[in-house]
Amino acid sequence: MTDAPRPESAEPPAPPYDELLDLALEAARRAGELLRDHRPADLGVAATKSSAIDVVTEMDLAAEKLITGFLTERRPADGILGEEGASTPGSSGVRWVVDPVDGTVNYLYGRPDWSVSIAAEYAGEVVAGVVAAPMRGETYHAVRGGGAFVDGEPAHCRPAPPMDQALVSTGFNYVHAVRSHQAEVARRLIPRVRDIRRGGSAAIDLCDLACGRLDGYYERGLHPWDLAAGDLIAREAGALTGSRPGLPPDGDLTVAAVPGLFVPLQRLLDELGAWHD
Template sequence: MTDARPDETETLAAELLPLALEAARRAGELLRDGRPDDLTVAATKSSPIDVVTEMDIAAEKLITGHLAEHRPDDGFLGEEGASSAGSSGVRWVIDPLDGTVNYLYGLPTWSVSIAAERDGETLVGVVAIPMRGETFRAVRGGGAFLGDRPVRCRPAPPLERALVSTGFNYVTTVRAHQAEIARRLIPQLRDIRRGGSAAIDLCDVAAGRLDGYYERGLHPWDLAAGDLIAREAGALTGGRPGTRPGFDLTVAATPGVFEPLQSLLDDYGAWHD
């Protein structure tokens, strides 16, 4: 890993953020305004009900094309196949349509998630939620914003009054185990929500609309931007105790809820199938 001076990092982030915002805006407009009435499944991922539509693919091409036009030496990691190492040390981590099944059914809970990393650390995160008319953004060390308004996570309630969101895998056997975790967790909380977009759930923790969120099975493109936004809004994030958020487990919550929620999830085995 190469060290960079703070002013160099700030200068780089100031260059990357407008590019991410513009790419997310364009992709969001394409998805919102270009959704065909006869939208169909183009491919499947983990199971026949974990789908890719033609619009996922089109949105990723739009995003990578815009970013590559301005920064041709950067790398890419995209959910729908964009993958290149690049030579600049910057990698864009892209989910062009987080919440594809919601989008397929005409539900509004879907988003465009774009993050920029350098040396494994996320510098910039943008999550656009077109059907809400909202765009969340964060720069590492610079706070989190909804549009131009700073956002902060909620003051911590007792765990039994915490509203927590989660997500479920599309593989039936995995989902059954996750449902059992939720069944054991519900009596410990105010309630559980299931929105269908990890990026939106993380942003809703940042904005104080949720006290916490957890999920197993997230990929880097699912969480990179939302994780930064949640942390910059004052939330704590992690995986199993002592680890970073990742595929095994992602937990994000307001301080005071994070540790007891993480502990319960670890005890219940939420980190394995």
């Protein structure tokens, strides 16, 4: 008796998630070293995106080329989605979601809070994620169901504080009209929490939540490459993530917080209109 043929619509078998993690770690390490060690003194802007503030440097492009070339060489049947334009559908059921420099403006100005973010999806779900922050000397990673780690040590989010003692991070869009509304949301939120931080890298903010350095984080306007790896790392460290009540993180709003704070913060942000411009 022979096995029945697999339906053409079925997903290919899942690869070992640890194998995907190892590739992401190596790709992030190589890209991080390139960005850290070969940043030109006269680093220039190669292109602008949504506004003159939202920039791409030649190093973003070089890092994405390095990452996608490395991954394609090792797993040529995988799909890739990159912030700087890499896009291939793939046939393996695996897709890599790549942000070569999360926090490009920080990188442009020589500030340390930038990162390389690489996530592996299988059948549409993120199963492995790596965020490397070379100027911090830290690498964060997670595999679905396996916990979160920073430099190989387990990472855990903080116990939930009362709302008025919560340290919350956020980010602002590059489009003026959107930024203005986000500033108004932040103005109304500040009296309700301990304080607000604005770091400039969504991936690092989510990893700081995972490591107990923040109690919550929210931002409107993120793309898949901004949050794929960091969202998995935060959740594997014990945090909760979502959008508006009942919805997963998306471009309208990403909310992440320690359990016990997540629901009240999510409801407050919904009340303040953080999900629209």
